[in-house]
Structures are given as C-alpha cells and as structure tokens.
Amino acid sequence: MIRALARVLRGLREDRFFLILLAALVAFSVFDPGRIPRYGALVDWPTIAALAGLLLLTKGLELSGALRRLGRLWVGAMSTERAAALSLVTAAALLSTVLTNDVALFVVVPLTLGVCRLTGMPATRMVVFEALAVNAGSALTPIGNPQNLFIWQLSKVSFGEFVWQLLPLVAALMAALLTLTACSFSGRPIRVEEHEDVPVDRLLLWASLALYVPFLVATDMHLAGWAVAAVLAAYLLMRPAVVAELDWGLLLVFVLMFVDLRLLAGLDAVRGAMLGLGLQRPENLYWAAIGASQLISNVPAAIALAEYARDWRVIAYGVNVGGFGFMVGSLANLIALRLTGDRKALRTFHAYAVPALLVAAVLGYAILFFAGCS
16 A cells, blocks of 8 residues: 555656646635535545545546456457557447546547557547547536536436437537548458457456446435445455555545635636626537636536536436537546647647537537527
C-alpha cells in the first residue's frame, strides 16, 4: 500500500489539473478562512461514493484480463479496415455505457494500437474516433461518465428513466458517428494474427461481474455509501491489488472540483454573471452547458451549472454534447490523446472533433426543443 500511495502522490505532482484545483483551494482559503470548516459539506459524497465503487469494479474487470482477450478475438475476426474501425468504435461506445468513458479507452486503445501496428491502419485517427465514441456512448447511462453520475444523483430519477431520456440523443450521435467512421476508413483487406495468449483471472472476473448489478441497484436506491463499502471489503479480502491499483488521485480531483466550483459559484460577481445568462430558460441553459464544457470541461460545467438551474435533462444534454469540440471538453479526450503517444494527435483530433461538436449541438437542440423531448 505504501508503494501505491507513492504512485498516487507522484501522479498528482504531475497532474496539472489537480495542481490548478489545489492552488484555487489555497487561494479561497487565504481570502476566506472562515469557510474552511464547511468545505466537507460542499462535496456531493453520494456521487464520490458511486464513482469510487464503479472505479473499483471496472478496475477488477480490467485486471482480470477478460476484456483484453475478448477484444483481441473480436477484432481479429474482422476482414477489412472499415469493418475493424466500425467494430472498435462500436465496442468503445458500448463499453463506455457500463465501464465509464475513460476505462473504456484504457481497454480499447492499447488493443487498437497493437492492431494498427499489425495491419497498418491509421492509429491516431482510429483512437480519435474511439474518443468520440466513448463521449457519445457514455452519455446513455448514469454510470457512463462522471458528469452523468453527478447529474443522476442530483436528479433523483431511476436508472431506467435516465437512460430513456438520453436515448434519443445517443441514438442520433451514434448514427452520425458510425456514418462518419464508414466514410473515413477504407475497405482494404486486413489480417490480424493472434500472437499473444492473454491469461484470465477467473475468480476476479466472476466476482466483479457478480458485484456489479447489486452495486447498481444499491446506488439506484441511494445507498452508494454502503455499496462502495461492501465492494471495497470484497476486493480487500479477495484481490487487494485492485484496491492498490485504483486511481485514488482521480477521486481526490473530483472532491476538489466540488469544493472549488461551489466556492466559485458562491462569489457575488460570479452569481450575478450567471444569473444574467437567464439559465432558467432551457435554451440558454443548453448553450451555456456546451460553452462552459469547452472552457472548463464537461464535468466541472455540470457541477457549476447545477448551482443555478435544476433542469437536469437539459444540463445532461448540454454537457454531454460539450464533450466534443476542443480537447478540454472531456477528460476522456485528454486520456485518448495521451495514450496515442503521437505529438500530432492534437491536430487530428480537432479536425474531427470540432465538426462533430457542431453536428452534435444541432442534433441535441433539435431533439430537446423540436422533437417533444424537453
């Protein structure tokens, strides 16, 4: 555990986003030290508990090796570049609905880079499309991405109701993305040889799968704290490595985000500016969510806007659409580009992601305000 703690601290020292959040907290504390004892109340602990549980479960699935083996077999069965691209994009989107968008990338991208080395497919372009795919697919469920997890806890609606409300948007986004994918990759024949036998930890696999549904049910019943405690205890008894490998730094980042953004939202100048945007009007709220996501990323945008408006569905549409566009729109974008190892990936990403934002924004607006879904 000491080694794991050292790894977390080393990662935090290199995490610019964390350092910015920490610096902001120090500044708030210096200018208004009287609020320090109330910082804990600013954190949405049910959301943090739900996120911790999901990270544990997905880490268990990842470390079991089953997803990696399944992915290699699936892609190895594809006969053309276009078929492989469509399968990888679809897999990334589907995985993101249950494993969160960033975990889906950690599963799919390493596999993709290996396949591209074997087949000559354009690796950076493929990873960019997978980043777009997880942004689209993860919008469907409350557990697909951190902003949905927060909005779900805020809305108090059921898991099924949340999915039903986001389904039209995700269906439209995926139809557009799959069409673009088919046009962007050729029908060149490919052949992928299976060179590696990936071992599977069956106990870890089945235990993680068995814990998944009860955890979701308990979270849906607003018992996320008890649920994460049970999952944590199970892994500590069965496979402590899962707990050691968890991204504890990410949880700390989200805690700081809640505190910083709610302190910022409470400033008179900020409150006045936000109230002047007319966020009680759904149209204004939708465009504000997209715009804020391009500036501060969609998770902080969701947290900030929830302080001024309660239309969770419009916020969800706006911040999920806002994951496209500029790299900062979603943390998943940053993860995908970092995994490519390509210094020119930023240019390729924006060549596809910015037009995707324009299309997604129009689709989302049409569904919310012209298709009777508002």
